[in-house]
Amino acid sequence: MGLAGPLWGLATALAAGLVFLATSAPIWGAIARFGAWINLFNLLPVWQLDGSRGFRALSRAQRWAVTGTVGAAWYLTGEGLLVLIGLAAAMRAWGGDAPDEGDGKAFAQFLVLVLALAALCAVPVTLP
Secondary structure, three states: OOOHHHHHHHHHHHHHHHHHHHHOOHHHHHHHHHHHHHHHHHOOOOOOOHHHHHHHOOOHHHHHHHHHHHHHHHHHHOOOHHHHHHHHHHHHHHOOOOOOOOOHHHHHHHHHHHHHHHHHHOOOOOOO
16 A cells, blocks of 8 residues: 555656657656656655555565665666665665565565666656
8 A cells, every 4th residue: 555656656657658759749758757756756765755654564585675676776777866765775674673474565566666667767858
């Protein structure tokens, strides 16, 4: 439930990205990229953000897997926000509040969100 907002945000960013691909109108690329970035920010596993709620359901091993995925996404896209997310994820993975058995659905959703939103953040936008 905690990742519903970023999932819907991904859907809207994807819709804007598809309009961008169909029309080549730079404004749609900018909307897709900004929508992806703001939802990626929401995945920060801190305080009251949705990423914190999603992280709460993950086991320690799943948290480290998400941290590694964030690192790989940063390496592939160069999106600086992923460094902050990766650092926060590593701190939460290191902490002792992880359940013994994590939620597989939340884990899969977190991985898909990180990869898809990071890819959309790499959409090249050139405004006139």
